[in-house]
Amino acid sequence: MSNFINNKSALGCVFNIQKFCIHDGPGIRDVVFVKGCPLSCRWCCNPESQNIFIELAYKEGKCIGVGECGRCLEICSADAIKISENEKQTIEIDRRLCLNCGNCAKVCPSAALNLMGKFISVREVVDSVCESNIFYRRSGGGITVSGGEPLLQAEFTYDLLKECHRLGISTAIETSGYALWGDVERVCKYVDLIFYDIKSLNSNKHSAFTGVPNELILENLLRISKSFPEIPIIVRTPVIPGFNHTEDDIRSIVEFISSINSLKQYELLNYHNFGEAKYRQLGREYLMAGIKPLDKEYFEELQNRYSIPG
Template sequence: MTGHNITPEKTGLVFNIQHFSVHDGPGIRTIVFFKGCPLRCQWCANPESQLHEPEIAYNENKCIGTGECHLCFQACPARAIEERIDNKKVRIDRFRCTNCGECTLVCPSNALELFGKRMTVEEVLQIVEEDSLLYSRSGGGITLSGGEPLMQAGFASELLKEARARGITTAIETSGYADWNRMVMVCQHADTVFYDIKCIDPDKHKRFTGVTNDIIIANLKELNQNFPGLNIIVRTPVIPGFNDTEKDITAILKLVKSLTNVRYELLPFHRFGEAKYAYLGKRYLFIGVQPPSKEKMKHLEKLIKLYKREGVL
């Protein structure tokens, strides 16, 4: 089983590398966040991960204002930065902006930031290997996240393959929305796969994420069948108003029950990424939506325990 018609890539677009994670695989891990995702989940905590291209973010609270500084005006070759008369700050004309990043190089207060950097396999692994001692002691390693790593399958596969060659354990977080050959190309080099199943209802899935879930469910079944030794953990982000009912979770549990040696976890919705929407000139659709209560999560966790008692999770 190998991935076909996808060229291995030595470079990829990354928007963050995070050390010391303990929630994204065994042990202490380094998370490499890939830029680009085919889904548009309305609650997305990483809006900077969606576009497969660099993006300029502007944090108005850090900006010292046009009364003291005009460096970004002078640096922008596209003349995409304009003064706001109401508060002497700036705004970015997103239609003109080419995301070249020149403004970020001169901003003295770091109010402007470029999300997305093209990196080589070696550049990424040099950063990952800074914590090699922690991996050996904790059983940790590298986890690819996003965005959607399978959008850059050629780069993701090369990165995981080289990490394994250096004795680093590998994991990937995926929405499962990709051609099967991309799934194979990457997952053959993974020790653990965190697989998102957000909703079984295809119409509701498309309404809240922008895509249907038929290929997602089909890929999960194929992955479980074709990679029997792979550690697969199905995850569901519990989103109020979308999939937080007993009916929603039970439907997903029935799917998990049909698989072999697959674990299941719930992740409560949070709003940690809300501010980043404004930085990117985007609108956050979940304003005012509160995370599920502890009582709600306990109730849904009880459903999982019932299935575990039956020996299926």
């Protein structure tokens, strides 16, 4: 257990801590997924990461029906739950009325209702990482803070990475780069590896598909490489049909990052729609409905031509 962190350490709103991961940095790692993102990428496969607050998710297939149960209906004081007009008499959540209090989730016997996210202290996360630290050390792994956007909860991310660093645990972040430079600079002091998304060099298109322009993201990447030349950067591009899937799109990104001396690797990630069901569970629309992943051969050709191995 760490004795260093004082009681004033920031709390983070986190939606998952995945242990023993092997794809988010070297070795075996704990990945901490914080909630909240300034972007709203249409293809996001973790919609539960987008809002910074704790929210209710509902899996209709698990509901045993109001005739058999109805406990959520009884306990909701916000009148946010209605009976569906289907044979099984499952429920519907009125998101305009729901307070995300979680009372219904506490009484739901079938786990159809769940709160996404919880507040957790830096100490709890560090203690959990320390439990597995022997595996991490042997494998060259450590901790990766992901999201959402870790820099949106900059205080928590800073405290967490600083403490891990003090304990000799290797640290990484996965960031969109859309953050105040002051926060980027503070956090970078305790980061050993950065995964940095560059989605498009076309700012108008970037705005249309992610909700924000790209200038700040590009500027922060250049500033990190100049101010922290010792931190290796892995740039990643999710390749999205209809957004950035052409050779011109990818080539322009490769040209931009070619000036970065600390670039360790460039990865292309293929679009998938695995997160679609989660949009329904959160009562949101999936804006990529019906869009198919890229042809496998075409994507592999892009990878062969433009990715830069580590």
